[in-house]
Amino acid sequence: MATLTVRNLPDDVHDALRRRAAEHRRSVEAEVRETLAASVRRGASPEERKAALARLRGMRPLRLRALPEGWSETDELLAEKRLEAAWEAEQVSTEERRTWLDRLGRCEVWPHDVETFVTQRIAGK
Numbered sequence: 001m002a003t004l005t006v007r008n009l010p011d012d013v014h015d016a017l018r019r020r021a022a023e024h025r026r027s028v029e030a031e032v033r034e035t036l037a038a039s040v041r042r043g044a045s046p047e048e049r050k051a052a053l054a055r056l057r058g059m060r061p062l063r064l065r066a067l068p069e070g071w072s073e074t075d076e077l078l079a080e081k082r083l084e085a086a087w088e089a090e091q092v093s094t095e096e097r098r099t100w101l102d103r104l105g106r107c108e109v110w111p112h113d114v115e116t117f118v119t120q121r122i123a124g125k
Contacts, residue, residue, distance in 0.1 A: 006032075068107055076104060079111035079118075086118045 014028075021031035067073070080101065087097040100117065103109045 071107065072111065075111035079104060079114035082118050083114055086121060091121050092118065 017031055017035070018028050020035075021028045024031060024034075026034075083092065083097055083100055086092040087094065092100075100109070100114055104111065104114055
């Protein structure tokens with residue numbers, strides 16, 4: 001097998017490879033080998049890539065749960081992230097975090113209810 005040395009690899013590329021390697025539970029070297037091999041094997045023509053992208057863009061997102069009228073998944077995500085940040089700052093207990101995330105996931109509370117809870121907790125009320 002051949003050996004390849006890559007010089008002047010940008011730090012952000014190395015960091016991304018390191019993170020991907022950790023996600024796949026392998027070394028950075030193994031991740032680079034797999035990434036290069038997959039890239040070379042792909043071999044799709046530009047027309048095939050364009051057609052595949054057009055198919056992907058035309059797909060509708062899969063709904064795994066019914067959402068109430070007016071529900072914003074973006075607001076839901078932001079509420080989850082705000083709750084997570086408050087938990088990491090130890091302003092919300094693990095049990096409170098779990099309870100609010102479960103209720104939010106079942107659409108029992110609205111994202112703005114979670115935001116209100118977190119804001120009040122941060123304010124010390």
